[in-house]
Structures are given as C-alpha cells and as structure tokens.
Amino acid sequence: MKKVYNLLFALHVFVGLGAIGGGGMAILNPQGPGGMSTDTLRNSPFSNFLIPGIILFTVIGLGNVFSAVSIIFKSKYQGYISSIISWALVVWIIVQCIMLEMIIYLHVIFFIIGLVEAFLSTIILFKQHLFPTNIILNIIKRLEDKFPESIILKIIAKLEKKFYGV
Template identity: 60%
Template sequence: MGMKMIYRLLLVFHGFVGIGAIAGGWAAIVNPLEPLGAPVDMLKNSPFENFFIPGLILFTVIGLGNILSALTILFKSKYQGYISSVFGWALVIWIVVQCIMIQGIHFLHILFFIIGLVQGGLAATILFKESLFPANILINYYKKTGKEAHEE
C-alpha cells in the first residue's frame, strides 16, 4: 500500500470518527440525562451520574482530536504520524473503558475499536516508512544486527 493511500485512509477514518464523536459528545453535553435515547442507568457501574463528563471527553478528545488529526494530514504536518497514533489509540482506550463501564458490548463498539486499531496501525506504518522515532530505533537495530549476522 502506497503512502498516498495510507494518508487518504487516515483522513477518511479521522474525519468519520471526529464528526461522529462531535455529534455524540454534543448530544451528551446538551442532554446529559438521555443523549440520543441512551438511558442514564447505563452509567450505574461508572463514576458518572450522567453523560455530561463522558460527552465532554467524547466531544473534545475523540471528536476534536480526530478532526485535528485530519487537518494535520491536509496540511502535511511532519508530526502527523504521531498525532494519528495518539488519537487512534485514544479511540481504542475510549471504547474499552466504555464497554467496562456500561458492562456491555454492541456492534458500534466493535466497529470503532477496529477503526482505532486501523488508525494506530496506519500511523505506525507512517512512522516506519518515514524512519521516525521510535520506529527508527528498531530499523537501525535490525540493520545493525542483520549486518553482524552476515559478517559471521
């Protein structure tokens, strides 16, 4: 897979996740007792009494973070691989924590968990292809150990 395709996929995923998280987060902020029909009793095993704080986190970290990631792709930031990685793994962690707190797993959890893994994987590919830290350490190590193995 070429680098253009990797960047395009990341742009689509970040845009999709960002827009959805902003919409879902906003719904929870403006209606913390029943956002988009979700009953507040879903939170009975969590530290939250309503959806306001989770909605705020969803809106800012997952929503705005993924929009920021999409913008770094459009503006060709040299830090784009790192930023995509951070927000891809943030999505994975968000989904795992959410499933633990509501003590359930639904189709959308699986879908967004996979999207987060794909974002993390694509970001790692960028770090390796561009020989950026920490990938450069592994690349240099394998180059060095490969040469030593051939010299013996």
C-alpha cells in the same frame, strides 16, 4: 503511501464528526442523549453523560478532526498526532465497555477502526523514520549485518521493503 494517508484521513474525519455529534448530544442532553438512559452508567463514576460527552467531543471528536487537518497540511508530526488519537479511541472503547458492562456492534466497529488508524499511523512513522521507529530500524539493520543468513531477519527485511519502502 498516498493510499495510507487517504484512508487515515477518511477514518479520522468519520470518527471525528461522529464523536462531535455524539459528544454534542451528551453535552446538550446529559440525562438521555440519543434516548440512552442514565441507568447504563450505574457501574461508572458518572451520574449522567455530561463528562463522558465532553471527553468524547473534545478528545475523540476534535482530536480526530485535528489529526485529519494535520494530514491536509502535511504536518511533520502527523504520524505522532494520528497515533496518539488512534490509541485514545481504542482506550476510550475499552473503558466504555468496562463501565457500561456491555459490548455492542458499534464498540467492535470503532475498536477496529482505532486499531486500523494506529496501524496506518505506524506505517507513517516508519516511512518517516521518526522516533521510536528509527531505533527499531537501526537495531534490525545491525542484526542483519551481524546475522546475514538469518531467515527471520530476511523476512523482516522483505516486509520492511513491502510496507515501508525501507
């Protein structure tokens, strides 16, 4: 479990600091942050990068830093915080690709990072038996009791033990 927390912490710090930097550039220079032209926004509701920069800075940047801090302080709600921020990154990348009508390698990288963060967050939620994972575990347990010979449920039980120590 320590490896899960360490990797999740590193990813949150990496994404958070990068988003604070990128969002900060967009806030300070909304007409051309990092040499980007406002022409790339032609299919979006924005005329410059100010609002996207504020969202990037606060939600993705500060959100990931906050999630990293919640790991340090072993917050009871860290699994939820990390999950929400991870899915925010995934949605951010999808919306960005749609609005810009392009996909570059950074979109792919950060989309994958968001999915990895979400997966690691799910491991934490299962390990802590937090909602909704506690319901899923209870359903699986009842199905195992009702159908003890089910091959699929035996495979699920082995995966639970391997990944979640359940």
